[in-house]
Amino acid sequence: MAWDVTEAQIREFNPSGIILSGGPESTTEENSPRAPQYVFEAGVPVFGVCYGMQTMAMQLGGHVEGSNEREFGYAQVEVVNDSALVRGIEDSLTADGKPLLDVWMSHGDKVTAIRRTS
Template identity: 60%
Template sequence: EEDIRAFKPNGIILSGGPESVHEEGSPRAPQVVFELGVPVLGICYGLQTMSEQLGGKVEPGTVHEFGYAEVDIVKRDQLIGNLQDRE
């Protein structure tokens, strides 16, 4: 957590993955992520763990999804970096 504070991020992205918040021992974000006062974007699993960690409830679905998606870049930004127009 000290490393995260020392980095002084302007925002944090919690990415997706094949894990389930319903599995014992599944990864969680360090609590400091939610204490920094910066925007936090949760994508798929990242959103699920953020919801659970902040007191929400995530209910299991009947369909499990995990895979890659194609993204079209419509506006250039520092966050996008050197990504191609279509990744």
């Protein structure tokens, strides 16, 4: 679905989870796209990838800033907490058995703070 999807379209689709994907924009720009607030109130898991993670962090009270270095290319993400969103999709395992995901990255922004909740 597009970034400007309506709440009615999401409700009609009846997702069991929502993925906010990456994109060419920067969340540090004033008029960059944001996820609609109802995405975070839908009662389903929300998984942010690159830009999606950055806008989610920013919109939920965290902080995103431009990085001094751009990152581009292959990387591996270590899954540190068990989640149904990523369970069973690992590409490999660390020496101590933690799942690794192979990803392609291209970004220049970074999340520097997240809002802590209890």
